[in-house]
Amino acid sequence: MRVVKFEKKNTEKLFDVLSRFGEVWSPMEKGESYSYQKIEDSNNFIFHEEVTRTILPEKKLLLPQKFPTLKFNSKKYEKPNEEIPTKILFGIHNCGISALNILDEFYTTDFVDADYQQRRNKLIIVGVSCIADEHCFCDKTNTNIVEKGYDIFFADLCNYYLVWIGTSKGDDIIRMGEDMGIFDANIPGDVTNKYAEYRKRNRESYCNDIDLEGSTDLMELSHDAEFWQELGDICLSCGQCTMVCPTCTCYNVIDEIDLNKDTGQRIRYWDSCLFKDFSLTAGDHNFRAARSERLKLWYTHKLKAFIGKFGAPSCVGCGRCIVTCPVDINIKTVAEKLKKKRAL
Ligand code: SF4
Ligand code: SF4
Known part of the structure; x- marks a missing residue:
């Protein structure tokens, strides 16, 4: 894997290079939070190391919340003839890249999801290192440093960025940047020490004391635990936790028939296993009518x-999920319940 050096003073030129390869999407301020938005001008293009998370995760660029997946008439059906632009996802952090690795596995192992695949093929991943806040705990899920899943990754070594090139597409971008003089293949001699310091800074930035040790087995052993009912009693079934989770994949489809009764389209949209109707089957049977059962499914x-x-x-x-749930049910509170069981 090739590495090069990048200096922050070249940020504007970097935007110029990236935008030659496609639309540039990056976290932008939205109220008190951030959301991935298309960047139209280099003045809005900055390295957001301090941005820990966007409201909605990166999956919104791969599978929009609602889109037509088929068009049909009484004789045939076909995929909508939609032009998918190449998008550059700039500023995604290690946990986000790990989430995309999970989505790749999920949507392309065994059965390939064509809707996902066609957008994924047009997505270029440009990661940037970050600083954890009090809610981050990717150090506990081993997703704080990624070694695959990006085309390019910028690691902040303080005086400069060390740029990892993960794919040939990433290499194309870097080579264009080298021609424009913004990347330097001459890496300073102190890089090993600087990189070790970077890893140390990363390790030491976490203060979320969530304890996931043994949680896999404890989930199994706590199947009938009372706390599921307690959590189910306060859960609002709003589904926000599933919408913001970067690895949630549940969706539904609905056929919309036009008034002429001959044409229509199949709409695919994000669904949530926390919604009551998600488990409703023919015959009006709901095999997860209780909120506690749906919560248990999600955490399992x-x-x-x-x-x-x-x-x-x-x-x-x-x-x-920690910053989103209005009644404070999240991976941390569930881990604490599991931990209490462990201490009994
Ligand atoms: S469960 Fe919560 S912390 Fe874990 S990936 Fe989903 S939203 Fe993030
Ligand atoms: S756990 Fe929280 S965010 Fe998730 S559905 Fe229940 S109330 Fe909503």
Whole structure:
């Protein structure tokens, strides 16, 4: 893997290089938070190391919240003829890249999800290192440093960025930047020490004391624990935790028939296993009518079930569920309940 050096004074030129490869999307201020938005001008293009999380995660660029997945008439159906632009996702952090690695596994192993794949093929990932806040815990989920899943990654070594090149597409971008004089292949001699300091700074930046030790087995052993009912009693079933979680994948489809009764489209939209109707089946039977059962399913998926299939939990420690839930049910409060069980 090739590395080069980048200096912050060249940020404006970097935007120029990136925008030659596609639309540049990056976190932008939205009220008191941040959201991924298309950057139209280099004045809004900055390195957001202090941005810990956007409101909605990166999945919104790969599978929009609502979109037509098929068009049909009484004789045939076909994919909508939609032009998918190349997008450069700039400023994604380690946990976000880890989440995309999980989505890649989920949507392209066994069965390839064409809606996901066609957008993923047009997405260029440009990661940037970050500073943890009190809610981040990607150090506990081993997603605080990524070694795959990006095209380019900028690690802040204080005086300069060390730029990792992960793919040939990333290399194309870097080479264009080298031609414009903004990347330097001559890495300073102190890079090893600087990089070790960077890893140390990363390690020491976490203060979220969430304890996930043994949570996989404890999920299994706590299947009938009383705390699920307690949490179910206060959960609002609003589904916000699932919407903001970068690894949640539930969706539904609905057919919209035009008034002529001959044409229509199939709409795909984000759904949530926390919604009551999600488990409603024909015959009006709901196999997860209780909120406590739906919560248990979600946390089983995050902390246990995904490991069986893909070898790692599907929580990347982004902290979004912690800042989002209006009644303080999140991965941390559940881990604390599991921990109490462990202490009994
Ligand atoms: S469970 Fe919570 S902390 Fe974990 S990835 Fe989802 S939103 Fe982030
Ligand atoms: S756990 Fe919180 S965010 Fe999730 S559905 Fe329940 S109330 Fe909403």
